[in-house]
Amino acid sequence: MNKQILPALKLFILAASLLLFFESCRDKEPKSHSFNGAPAVLDSIKQKAALEKIVSLLPPDRTANGHVSFLDETFADWLGRTGELPPDFDIMPSIPFLPDPLIIDEGGRNILVKTMAQWKEKRGWMKKQLEYYITGTYPPEPDNLQARVLSEKKNGETTIRLVELIFGPENRANLTIELMIPPGKGPFPVFLTQWNHREWAQIAVRRGYIGCVYAGADARDDTEKYSEIWAGQYDFTRLMRRAFGAYRAIDYLYTLPEVDKGKIGITGHSRNGKLSLMAAAFDERITACIPSSGGTGAEVPWRFCSQNYDIEDIALLACAQPAWLHPRLRFFIGRENKLPVDQNLFMALIAPRGLMLSTAINEGASNPWGIEQAYHAAKKVYDFLGAANNLAIRSRYGLHSVSARDMEDYIDFFDYIFKRSNHKPENKLFFKYSFDDWCKLSGEKINAGKYPLKKPDDLLTSAGNRPINDISSWENKKSDILNTLQWALGDEPPGVYNPGPLSLEKGGRGETTFGTFLERPRPTASMGLMAITPYNGFGDQLFGYLYYPADEKGKPYNPDLPVIIYLHEYDYSKGFNSYHQIEQIIRTVVEKGCAIFTYDMIGFGNRIEEGTRFYDRYPHWSKMGKMTTDVRSAVDALANLDFIDETKIFIVGYSLGANVGLYSAAMDDRIAGIAAIAGFTPMRTNTSDKGTEGIKAFSHLHGLIPRLGFFAGNENRIPYDYHEILGCIAPRPLLVIAPSMDKDAIIEDVVCCYNEASKIYNLYGVSDKMELFIPDDYNRFSGEMRERTYSWLEKTLISGTKPAE
Numbered sequence: 001m002n003k004q005i006l007p008a009l010k011l012f013i014l015a016a017s018l019l020l021f022f023e024s025c026r027d028k029e030p031k032s033h034s035f036n037g038a039p040a041v042l043d044s045i046k047q048k049a050a051l052e053k054i055v056s057l058l059p060p061d062r063t064a065n066g067h068v069s070f071l072d073e074t075f076a077d078w079l080g081r082t083g084e085l086p087p088d089f090d091i092m093p094s095i096p097f098l099p100d101p102l103i104i105d106e107g108g109r110n111i112l113v114k115t116m117a118q119w120k121e122k123r124g125w126m127k128k129q130l131e132y133y134i135t136g137t138y139p140p141e142p143d144n145l146q147a148r149v150l151s152e153k154k155n156g157e158t159t160i161r162l163v164e165l166i167f168g169p170e171n172r173a174n175l176t177i178e179l180m181i182p183p184g185k186g187p188f189p190v191f192l193t194q195w196n197h198r199e200w201a202q203i204a205v206r207r208g209y210i211g212c213v214y215a216g217a218d219a220r221d222d223t224e225k226y227s228e229i230w231a232g233q234y235d236f237t238r239l240m241r242r243a244f245g246a247y248r249a250i251d252y253l254y255t256l257p258e259v260d261k262g263k264i265g266i267t268g269h270s271r272n273g274k275l276s277l278m279a280a281a282f283d284e285r286i287t288a289c290i291p292s293s294g295g296t297g298a299e300v301p302w303r304f305c306s307q308n309y310d311i312e313d314i315a316l317l318a319c320a321q322p323a324w325l326h327p328r329l330r331f332f333i334g335r336e337n338k339l340p341v342d343q344n345l346f347m348a349l350i351a352p353r354g355l356m357l358s359t360a361i362n363e364g365a366s367n368p369w370g371i372e373q374a375y376h377a378a379k380k381v382y383d384f385l386g387a388a389n390n391l392a393i394r395s396r397y398g399l400h401s402v403s404a405r406d407m408e409d410y411i412d413f414f415d416y417i418f419k420r421s422n423h424k425p426e427n428k429l430f431f432k433y434s435f436d437d438w439c440k441l442s443g444e445k446i447n448a449g450k451y452p453l454k455k456p457d458d459l460l461t462s463a464g465n466r467p468i469n470d471i472s473s474w475e476n477k478k479s480d481i482l483n484t485l486q487w488a489l490g491d492e493p494p495g496v497y498n499p500g501p502l503s504l505e506k507g508g509r510g511e512t513t514f515g516t517f518l519e520r521p522r523p524t525a526s527m528g529l530m531a532i533t534p535y536n537g538f539g540d541q542l543f544g545y546l547y548y549p550a551d552e553k554g555k556p557y558n559p560d561l562p563v564i565i566y567l568h569e570y571d572y573s574k575g576f577n578s579y580h581q582i583e584q585i586i587r588t589v590v591e592k593g594c595a596i597f598t599y600d601m602i603g604f605g606n607r608i609e610e611g612t613r614f615y616d617r618y619p620h621w622s623k624m625g626k627m628t629t630d631v632r633s634a635v636d637a638l639a640n641l642d643f644i645d646e647t648k649i650f651i652v653g654y655s656l657g658a659n660v661g662l663y664s665a666a667m668d669d670r671i672a673g674i675a676a677i678a679g680f681t682p683m684r685t686n687t688s689d690k691g692t693e694g695i696k697a698f699s700h701l702h703g704l705i706p707r708l709g710f711f712a713g714n715e716n717r718i719p720y721d722y723h724e725i726l727g728c729i730a731p732r733p734l735l736v737i738a739p740s741m742d743k744d745a746i747i748e749d750v751v752c753c754y755n756e757a758s759k760i761y762n763l764y765g766v767s768d769k770m771e772l773f774i775p776d777d778y779n780r781f782s783g784e785m786r787e788r789t790y791s792w793l794e795k796t797l798i799s800g801t802k803p804a805e
Contacts, residue, residue: 047085053741054086054331055079057777059319066238066323070227075319078327086331089338094691096337096743097701098301098377101126101348102384113384126345127282133341134297135240135278136326139230142167145251150176157183158205165248172229175222177249180211181258189263189418190253191411192246192286194272195220203407207415210259214249216242217272238323239271239297243279250285261285265354265414267292269402271324273358274298281349288354288417290410293400295365297325299357301342304370306334307780308655308678308744310571310579312365334778337691337743347378352387354417356394356410361430361608362517362573363400368608369431369572369702371395390417392425399517430612431572431603433703435696442619446710451717454684459723459756460763474763478728482667484720485728488707489625489663493618500637501536504556508533511543516606518574520545521583527590528554532597532637539633543606544599547586548643556595562648562797563595563638565631565671567657568604569781570702575605585786592794597638601627601660615703624663624704631664635671648672648797650733652789653679654781656702666728673733673769673796675789678779680722681745682753683708684715692744726757731764735771735792737785741778 061074072078093107104111104122113119131137145167152161159181166174178198182188182205191204194217201211215222223245224238236244246266253259265288268276273294280289291298296305296312305313315333318325332339347355357375361368375393382391392413396406415421439445460468468474486492501507510520510531523529528550534541551557566585568576576582576598589596602623603611614623631651639646651674653661658679665671686694693701695718699709711718726734738750754772761770773788 043088044085046090047088050086050089051079051331053776054333057333058315058330061322062320063322065321068322068327069235070231072327075322075327075330084328087338089335092338092340094337095340096303096691096693098303098344098373099340099342101345101377101381119384123349126341126349129341130281130345130349132326133328133339134237134326135243135282136235136237138234138236138240138244139168141247141251142173144168144171145248146171147252147255155180159183163252165252167248168226168229173226175245175248176215176220177252178211178213180205182208182210186210186258187260188258189260189414189420190265191414192249192253192264192266194242194268194275197268197272200267200407200410203404204411207411208420209411209414210253212249212253214245216245216275217268235326237326238321239275239325240278242272242275243282246275246279246286247283250283254285260418262287263414263418265289265417267410269293270295270400271321274324277343277346277350280353280355281346284353286353288356288414289350290356290358290413292358292402292406292410293360293363293366295359295363298343299347299359299371299374300367301344301370301374302329302332302339303336303342304367304373306336306743307778308569309367309370310569310574311367312579316579334741334780335743342374344374344377347374347391348381351378351381352385352390354390354392354413356392356413356425358394358396358406358410360396360398360400360517362398362605364574364577364579365400366573368395369570372429372431373701375429389424393427393429394425395428395430397517430608432612433615435700435703435706435709438615438619438703438706439709441615442706444620444707446707448711448714448717451711451714451719453716454718454721456682456684456721456723456752457756459727460759468763471763474727474760481720481724481728485663485667485725488622488705488720489628490618490622490705490707491620492625492629493621495540495629498537498539498633498636499640500538501530501532502640503642504530506536507531507546508536510545511606518577518605520577521547521586523547523550523554524587526550527587528556538637539630542599542630542633544597544634544637546595546597546638546641547590548595549590549593556643558593559643560645561593561595561643562650563597563644564589564793565634565638565649565651565661566596566598567631567651567653567661568598568601569655569657570604572604572608575600575607577605588786588790589793592790594793594797595644597634599630599634601630601656615706622705622707623702624660624698627660627704628664628667631660631671632668635668639670646670650674650793650797652793653677655679655779662722662725662729665732666725669732671732673735674729675735675737675792677737677781677785677789678739678742678745679736680750680753681742682721682723682749683718684721685746685749687715688713690746692746697744721753723753723756726754727760730757730760731766731769733769733792733796734761735773735789735796737773737775737788739775739777739779739785741776744779747774 067073068078102113148164150162161179163177188210191209192212195215196217196219198213201213205211223241226241266276266286267290269292273291274297277291277298280286296317307313318330359366382388507530528548530546532544548556586596600607638644650672651661654677658676661674665674683695695708698705740747761767
């Protein structure tokens with residue numbers, strides 16, 4: 001061999017060996033993510049740090065409920081096997097509102113879908129991304145499906161047929177289905193559902209449907225072993241495996257002459273509702289779908305499942321049910337705005353076929369407001385495809401379960417979609433507000449351009465551009481700020497003062513007097529409860545619950561108790577009934593010698609319908625204005641109670657409650673102090689480029705302060721901001737808790753706002769009355785934040801009130 005060739009050959013062999021080595025280790029390399037189809041250049045050091053933080057925030061996997069996959073028992077196992085890292089969130093576009101199914105490359109080029117070719121492109125992208133982040137991939141239709149009839153018998157005139165389907169690699173996969181075929185020649189529409197919903201199918205049979213139940217449910221699940229059969233090839237989750245089972249049932253149905261192939265409807269409840277939505281999104285043979293109370297992971301978008309909505313967020317659901325959802329979804333806890341997809345895109349894939357979203361307005365694991373947002377987002381696609389009547393929403397009164405009443409309505413919808421009936425769904429909405437509708441209704445117009453530009457550091461500058469150096473000058477400016485706040489909150493109609501019940505003896509039965517599905521925290525041996533109830537209620541016909549430290553006779557142990565008004569988050573279905581241990585907060589506060597008062601704010605819990613037509617009734621007021629009025633009424637009632645110290649009425653609020661509390665404390669000096677948890681970010685700097693909802697959260701999304709909507713795009717002209725609100729609370733105690741990972745806030749801006757407001761506390765000489773705590777966490781009221789709040793309460797207002805041991 002030529003000696004000149006030998007070194008080159010050795011170098012080639014070495015390179016080939018290294019290549020083979022790296023190929024053998026490729027599963028351990030960090031996987032790259034792509035956004036909107038474009039490959040991303042990732043920073044693995046940053047990603048590893050992000051992963052470490054995510055893992056520290058996740059609760060343990062409840063593996064008794066299922067493993068992450070056949071190959072991985074836990075999320076940690078999956079991470080170790082695959083080497084996957086979270087995406088580099090800094091280079092991902094932020095999509096604070098629901099992803100728009102009619103925009104290609106949202107957050108990038110933002111190309112509007114106008115043609116069917118573009119729609120086909122977007123459909124392909126949505127399907128791929130939903131598989132990647134939520135469902136996992138699944139096998140193609142098998143080419144070896146066989147059907148074996150296990151039994152067939154008559155039940156009256158109905159034929160009951162039990163069938164086993166066999167398919168897949170080496171015929172290892174099977175699926176059991178039961179058909180209930182009504183008498184007659186057909187062809188019949190099909191009511192397809194899961195094994196534990198057999199009684200649903202029975203009703204459908206009476207309505208002229210073939211009832212088809214298949215073993216893809218907790219009661220019987222033939223699809224579970226698909227995880228093992230296709231391990232390493234496809235990573236479909238438990239819910240997607242059950243959806244895949246539905247596809248195989250349809251394969252068999254398509255072979256039957258008595259089946260009307262264009263009329264196959266699928267439905268399921270709770271977790272079965274989740275999989276029904278997935279199944280219909282990916283298989284166009286399903287011509288109608290009703291996810292029944294699927295909640296998180298079905299009709300409720302992930303963006304509206306975050307902890308400030310108080311339902312099953314990503315962390316809770318993914319770890320409580322490790323097998324249900326793809327582990328990649330966990331990367332987005334607290335960063336739901338970075339998720340490229342959301343549940344409304346499953347709905348968009350179903351269009352133009354029939355889809356009814358169904359929920360109960362007070363069920364714990366649901367967000368009826370969020371579902372209506374998804375409905376509106378999906379409706380854009382149905383309108384685009386000329387099929388607006390094929391989309392429906394049904395919100396029932398009650399809790400999670402359903403009855404025959406609901407099933408008859410579900411079949412009514414299938415009948416309507418299948419042209420068997422002209423009974424159109426009602427589509428009743430409980431959250432009908434839109435900014436555009438309010439503008440027309442109120443006739444209000446504001447030219448934001450005529451408002452002066454505002455500086456972030458002008459708090460100690462008077463209207464005449466003079467420096468403020470004394471309390472008297474500040475009080476003059478404070479008066480102007482309060483007038484501006486009142487303008488923003490709208491024109492409160494003249495009302496009547498309600499002194500409240502005055503004494504413990506005037507307590508009532510609470511909401512049971514009108515009927516309620518919501519169970520409120522109950523008294524204990526050491527915690528008394530006073531249900532403030534009309535006709536001895538507070539405010540305008542309002543119910544509230546006052547918990548207090550009780551002696552052995554159930555009476556307040558102290559005749560002068562301090563009291564906390566606790567204001568809840570955006571918990572639309574439950575109000576102050578919390579999935580996140582509200583009982584523990586109440587009991588802890590009471591154990592520390594303090595009373596705590598709480599109630600549902602307008603539009604939430606038992607007051608949903610009070611908020612539905614609010615702007616029809618009060619077009620120039622605002623919901624935030626009504627909320628602060630109710631807080632003022634609560635202060636009225638508490639100050640007059642014979643066992644409450646009227647000088648020690650404080651507020652603790654989380655999320656929405658923190659916001660309402662800040663406005664209230666600024667405008668009512670009787671409020672002795674406030675702890676605001678994850679409540680705000682400055683408005684003037686919360687512009688559209690920050691990736692948050694911005695001021696549209698108040699004006700467009702939740703309809704809290706409509707007048708702010710005129711300043712969208714001109715945020716630096718908003719006539720007030722939070723540093724002024726905080727300044728108006730001085731010199732009273734103030735605790736601000738601002739999680740560093742809050743997707744709805746810009747932490748640097750919050751710090752600047754706090755520092756600016758601290759100038760007012762310094763002016764009063766009470767800088768120690770103001771505290772800022774920045775936990776390294778996402779938007780939630782975590783245990784650490786609660787402990788900090790309790791510590792603040794003890795230091796600020798409860799000292800000396802707890803009885804001696």
